[in-house]
Amino acid sequence: MDVMDRIKQQVESAPVVIYMKGSPQFPMCGFSSRAAQALQACGIEFGYVNVLEDPEIFENLPRYANWPTFPQVYVNGELIGGCDITIELFESGELKTMLEEAIKASSN
Amino acid sequence: MTQARIELIKTRLNEVLQATQVEVIDDSHLHEGHASAGGAGHFRVTVVSDQFQDKKMLERHRLVYQALDDIMNTEIHALSIKAYTDAELASAS
Numbered sequence: 001m002d003v004m005d006r007i008k009q010q011v012e013s014a015p016v017v018i019y020m021k022g023s024p025q026f027p028m029c030g031f032s033s034r035a036a037q038a039l040q041a042c043g044i045e046f047g048y049v050n051v052l053e054d055p056e057i058f059e060n061l062p063r064y065a066n067w068p069t070f071p072q073v074y075v076n077g078e079l080i081g082g083c084d085i086t087i088e089l090f091e092s093g094e095l096k097t098m099l100e101e102a103i104k105a106s107s108n
Numbered sequence: 109m110t111q112a113r114i115e116l117i118k119t120r121l122n123e124v125l126q127a128t129q130v131e132v133i134d135d136s137h138l139h140e141g142h143a144s145a146g147g148a149g150h151f152r153v154t155v156v157s158d159q160f161q162d163k164k165m166l167e168r169h170r171l172v173y174q175a176l177d178d179i180m181n182t183e184i185h186a187l188s189i190k191a192y193t194d195a196e197l198a199s200a201s
Contacts, residue, residue: 031186066170067169067170067173068177068180068181069173069187079166080166081165081166081169082169083188084169084188084189085165085166085169088165
């Protein structure tokens with residue numbers, strides 16, 4: 001499968017998906033760690049892709065998303081941002097609402 | 109090297125985004141020994157530009173990344189961004 005198709009399938013595989021360095025349990029980068037912690041603090045289930053274990057994704061996700069860095073957080077298949085934006089949304093309380101709505105919509 | 113990188117980032121943001129204020133802080137020391145950085149730096153930037161007007165945060169960050177496109181990954185490993193318009197900065201302070 002073409003890598004762009006593979007990414008599209010991944011970002012749409014769950015209502016909330018994070019591409020990060022390492023895993024939520026063992027993050028390998030401070031930015032990835034903070035973004036994953038914000039998702040965890042919202043108390044919802046989310047999928048993750050460890051880009052360090054998948055060089056093809058690591059190389060091509062920036063092009064797919066027009067976003068050059070990791071982590072990247074996707075809600076309903078759309079990029080919401082990297083670490084800074086995820087944390088800002090978390091601190092304003094918007095993130096929790098946004099994620100809960102995405103999960104509710106997907107379970108209907 | 110740090111100072112040269114800071115100046116390069118400032119110049120780009122001023123020129124490309126017509127920024128009215130740019131602050132660049134080098135946080136590279138936080139990532140010493142971080143192998144995947146390959147010698148590139150870790151910076152925190154605050155940019156004030158009216159080009160951010162009516163743009164969502166995602167779009168603002170994209171504009172900053174695009175302004176630095178050719179030095180992302182070579183000079184810059186990680187970038188933390190705060191992006192405001194003049195009006196937002198005035199109302200926040």
